[in-house]
Structures are given as structure tokens and as C-alpha cells.
Amino acid sequence: MRAVRVDRSSVDHDGAVARLRRSYAAVPPGQPVRLAKRTSNLFRPRNAPRAPGLDVSGLTGVLSVDPASRTADVQGMCTYENLVDATLPHGLMPLVVPQLRTITLGGAVTGLGIESTSFRNGLPHESVTELDVLTGAGEIVTARPDGPHADLFAAFPNSLGSLGYATRLRIELQPVRRFVALRNVRFRRLAELTDAVAQIAATRSYAGTPVDAMDGVMFSPGEAYLVLGTFTDDAPAASDYTGREIYYRSLRRRTHDTLTTHDYLWRWDTDWFWCSAAFGAQHPVLRRIWPARWRRSDVYHRIVRLEHRHGVAARIDRWRGQPARERVVQDVEIPLERTAEFLRWFAGTVQMTPVWLCPLRLREPTGPGSARGWPLYPLRPGQDYVNIGFWGSVPITGGAADGDVNREIERAVSEAGGHKSLYSDAYYDRDSFDRLYGGAAWRAARDRYDPEGRLTGLYEKAVARA
Numbered sequence: 001m002r003a004v005r006v007d008r009s010s011v012d013h014d015g016a017v018a019r020l021r022r023s024y025a026a027v028p029p030g031q032p033v034r035l036a037k038r039t040s041n042l043f044r045p046r047n048a049p050r051a052p053g054l055d056v057s058g059l060t061g062v063l064s065v066d067p068a069s070r071t072a073d074v075q076g077m078c079t080y081e082n083l084v085d086a087t088l089p090h091g092l093m094p095l096v097v098p099q100l101r102t103i104t105l106g107g108a109v110t111g112l113g114i115e116s117t118s119f120r121n122g123l124p125h126e127s128v129t130e131l132d133v134l135t136g137a138g139e140i141v142t143a144r145p146d147g148p149h150a151d152l153f154a155a156f157p158n159s160l161g162s163l164g165y166a167t168r169l170r171i172e173l174q175p176v177r178r179f180v181a182l183r184n185v186r187f188r189r190l191a192e193l194t195d196a197v198a199q200i201a202a203t204r205s206y207a208g209t210p211v212d213a214m215d216g217v218m219f220s221p222g223e224a225y226l227v228l229g230t231f232t233d234d235a236p237a238a239s240d241y242t243g244r245e246i247y248y249r250s251l252r253r254r255t256h257d258t259l260t261t262h263d264y265l266w267r268w269d270t271d272w273f274w275c276s277a278a279f280g281a282q283h284p285v286l287r288r289i290w291p292a293r294w295r296r297s298d299v300y301h302r303i304v305r306l307e308h309r310h311g312v313a314a315r316i317d318r319w320r321g322q323p324a325r326e327r328v329v330q331d332v333e334i335p336l337e338r339t340a341e342f343l344r345w346f347a348g349t350v351q352m353t354p355v356w357l358c359p360l361r362l363r364e365p366t367g368p369g370s371a372r373g374w375p376l377y378p379l380r381p382g383q384d385y386v387n388i389g390f391w392g393s394v395p396i397t398g399g400a401a402d403g404d405v406n407r408e409i410e411r412a413v414s415e416a417g418g419h420k421s422l423y424s425d426a427y428y429d430r431d432s433f434d435r436l437y438g439g440a441a442w443r444a445a446r447d448r449y450d451p452e453g454r455l456t457g458l459y460e461k462a463v464a465r466a
Contacts, residue, residue, distance in 0.1 A: 177261065
């Protein structure tokens with residue numbers, strides 16, 4: 001492995017990698033190799049028993065930030081919260097910063113991530129220029145777009161740890177300014193919204209003003225918003241949505257807004273988009289006594305995990321005579337020209353609102369790693385997509401079974417020529433899964449880098465919940 005110049009004054013990267021390799025060697029043969037990681041942003045419960053895990057406790061830091069080359073060397077388990085704290089003092093940020101603070105860089109690359117700069121910069125893995133991976137064979141290899149491990153570099157995104165775990169990643173950074181000026185543009189017709197997305201994606205501007213970031217929210221087919229952000233140093237005042245004010249509600253009240261760049265990056269984290277309402281965190285009385293340091297996505301996620309384990313809410317619903325509920329937690333990518341149609345179908349069939357809208361296009365060829373094929377999540381270069389995120393539950397009624405709504409969503413996504421992320425429940429049969437998620441490319445990489453099958457397979461992780 002080629003030596004990498006890093007600042008080890010505060011992070012003992014070599015020692016952390018050595019501990020990781022020792023923990024791999026300690027996993028008994030025949031036992032699955034997993035991370036010994038206490039937190040997760042996944043919504044896929046695991047049925048398999050836990051075996052001794054990989055020690056990644058020393059792989060949580062930023063090794064270096066190079067303002068001249070606009071790159072950073074980052075350990076695989078570093079959260080975006082810590083990564084942003086290291087880059088913003090240099091006037092830089094990752095090309096794409098997923099919306100939740102505790103998503104890790106390695107997790108966003110192997111499990112995909114997205115945010116409002118994705119219409120310009122694609123997905124997080126497209127900013128990676130090289131990465132060190134602990135493979136299923138227990139080796140550390142350095143994968144780059146070209147060279148002896150280019151196959152692993154291409155297959156790693158969306159492999160969900162089934163091909164190995166990133167210990168170090170070198171990523172590109174982009175310059176930012178102190179503030180983000182926002183325009184909240186309402187659309188009463190979804191076709192007009194998608195037309196605007198196409199125009200902005202092509203020109204990177206709207207009504208004569210540059211657009212650096214773009215996402216949106218649909219409250220109903222007749223009330224949807226695009227939030228258009230422009231980096232700026234000129235702001236008379238900035239809003240604060242970390243206290244009593246709730247960000248998503250502001251879209252209906254304000255046509256213009258300003259946030260510090262730091263607060264803009266975490267604008268969705270404070271209330272987990274709008275999902276904090278399920279815990280009472282948006283009630284005015286409870287919000288006053290709910291400590292601000294606990295109004296963040298990882299706290300809400302821990303509450304959800306406790307509910308999954310103990311089923312308190314489900315028991316209360318049964319006591320009240322309410323039907324059981326199916327969890328519908330998904331992010332799907334739909335081609336832009338089919339987005340309005342899909343949203344109308346979703347609003348009429350699934351009837352969950354609000355939903356998040358995040359336009360996406362794979363990066364244009366500007367450097368290493370850009371505009372190349374990613375076989376395990378094969379989006380089409382040059383195609384505009386909209387990521388549609390919806391997170392909640394629906395009642396199971398009328399003889400329906402748990403999973404029926406999710407299967408219907410999967411069918412509709414496939415019919416629209418889209419894809420869905422695999423961080424939550426999936427119900428595909430193996431043939432359909434292999435067709436949609438690069439089964440042949442995954443098997444070729446697995447046979448080379450994990451010939452004994454020590455790591456859990458991609459289908460087993462995503463569908464079988466192993």
C-alpha cells in the first residue's frame with residue numbers, strides 16, 4: 001500500500017488499523033465478520049446473532065485537510081459532524097454532506113448518501129479519489145479509479161460492507177462561504193416543479209441568481225416547494241432552527257431565509273426532517289423542556305431502536321384497538337420525467353406526507369472518480385433524478401399483510417425506471433435484486449476479495465436481514 005502523508009499528531013491511524021486487523025483475526029472461522037459498532041443509521045433489523053466484531057473505535061477521526069488541493073484524508077468511521085467541523089474553518093466542505101450528523105463517511109460511501117448539492121456533485125462516493133479497504137480476506141488494499149484494485153473501487157459503493165470496510169478515504173472538498181441564502185419557491189403543480197428542476201440542473205441558476213444547493217418538500221400535490229440555496233458572505237441576519245423554531249414549517253411561512261453554512265448543513269438533523277413529531281419533540285410545551293443537545297437525529301434513532309426491541313407503542317395501539325402498522329421508511333431515485341407521476345401515485349396510494357425531494361445527477365467528468373460506472377447502483381450518466389424520501393408508517397388494514405405497501409412501492413419504483421436505497425426494508429427476490437443492484441459485478445468482486453465468504457452477502461444484508 002502506498003504511503004499517504006497524514007497528520008498523525010492527534011490520530012494514531014496505524015495503531016487503529018493494527019487493532020482492526022487483530023480483531024479480524026480474533027473472529028472464529030465460520031462466524032460472520034461484522035463491525036463492533038454501537039450506533040447505526042440503518043433501518044434494517046438484523047436477525048443473525050452477534051459474533052465478536054471488528055474494532056473500529058480508533059477510526060473516527062480526520063487525518064488531514066489540505067486547503068491547497070482541496071482534499072481531506074478521513075478515517076472510515078468519522079462522522080460528517082466531525083468532518084465538517086474540521087473542514088469549515090478552512091472555508092471548505094465535502095462535495096456532498098448527508099443530512100444527518102452521525103452518518104459516517106465510510107457509511108455514506110458503502111451505503112450511499114445524498115443532499116442538496118447532489119444535483120451538481122452527485123453522491124458522496126463520487127468525491128472519493130482513493131480508499132483503503134479491509135477486505136473479507138483480512139487484507140488492506142488501496143483502491144483507486146485506475147490500477148490493480150479499480151474493480152473494488154467501482155463495486156464498493158452500495159456494497160453495504162459486503163466487500164469490506166473503508167479504513168481511510170481521500171475525498172475532494174469544495175469552497176463555501178459563511179452563509180446560505182435560501183429561496184423557498186412554491187409550486188401548485190408538480191409538473192411545474194419538475195420543469196424548474198430541469199432548468200436549474202442545466203443552468204445552475206434560477207431567476208437570474210446562482211443556485212449552489214437544491215432540495216424541496218411536497219406537502220401535497222398542490223403544495224410543493226423547492227428550496228434554492230446560494231452561498232454568500234453577505235447576510236444581515238441568520239435564522240436559528242435549533243431552538244423552538246422548526247425548519248420544515250418555515251418553508252410555508254417564508255419566501256426567503258438565511259442560515260449559517262454550519263446550520264444549513266444540519267438543518268434537517270434537529271428534527272430528523274419532521275419525524276421528531278412522533279416523539280412529541282415538536283409540541284410547544286415538551287420542546288421547551290427537551291434539552292437542545294438531545295434534539296438530534298441519533299437520539300431519535302435510539303428511541304426508535306428501543307421501540308423496535310420492546311414494542312411499547314405497538315402494544316398501546318393494540319390496547320386501543322388500533323390496527324398494526326407497517327413501517328414505510330425509504331429513499332428512492334426516480335427519473336425526473338417520471339417524478340410528478342410517481343408523486344401523484346404515492347400521494348393517492350400510500351398517503352404519507354410530507355415527502356423530501358432532492359434532485360440528483362451523477363457528476364460530470366471533472367476529475368478522478370467522476371462520471372464512471374457504479375455497477376451496484378447503476379444510475380444513468382446525464383440523467384436527472386429526484387430522490388424522494390418518506391419515513392413513517394401506515395396502518396395494516398383490510399386483510400393486508402406487513403410488507404404489502406413496501407412491495408407496491410418497489411414495483412412502482414421499478415416501473416418508473418428508478419432505484420431505491422437499501423438502508424431500510426427490501427423485499428426483492430434474488431433474481432430481481434441481482435438485476436437491479438449489479439449482482440454479477442458484486443460476485444466478481446466478492447470472489448476476488450473475499451474468496452472464503454467471511455463477510456455477509458449483499459442480498460443477505462439488504463433483504464434477508466442477516
